[in-house]
Amino acid sequence: MTDIHATRLYDTPSSREKEAERQQLAADMAAFEAAGGKVQTLGDTPISHTSISRRQVVEGGIEGRSTKRGKKA
Template sequence: MTSIHVKPVFSGATDREKEQDRQKLASDLARFEAAGGKVQVLGNSGIDKATISRRQVVEGGRDRRAGKKAASV
C-alpha cells in the first residue's frame, strides 16, 4: 500500500467534545421531561426461535409476508 491510500484520521471527536455532547444531550432530555415529555424505552427481548424461522425474522415477522401476498393479489 502506498501513501496515497493511507488517510490520517483527524476527524474523530475528542474526549472533551464527547463529554460536552453527553452533557448537552442530558440537559436537553431533562428539559424535555420537565416540560411533560415522555421517553419510550424499548426493550431488547429475544425472539422465540421455536415459533418463527430465520427467514421470517429477516422479513419482519411471521405474518408480514402473507400480508404482502394478499395485498398484491
C-alpha cells in the same frame, strides 16, 4: 494517555467532544421532561430463534412474508 499523546483518526470525536455531547443531551432530556415530555423505554426481550428466522424478522415476521407466487405464507 491524553488526547495530545494519542493519534486521532480523521473525523472522529475526542473524549472531550463526546463528554460535551453527553452533557448537552442530558440537558436536552431534562428540559424535555420538565416540559411534560415522556420517554418510552423499550425492553430487551430477545427473539426466539427456534420459531422465526433472521430473514423473517427483517421481512416482518411470518404473517407478513410473501412467497414467490405472491401468496402470503
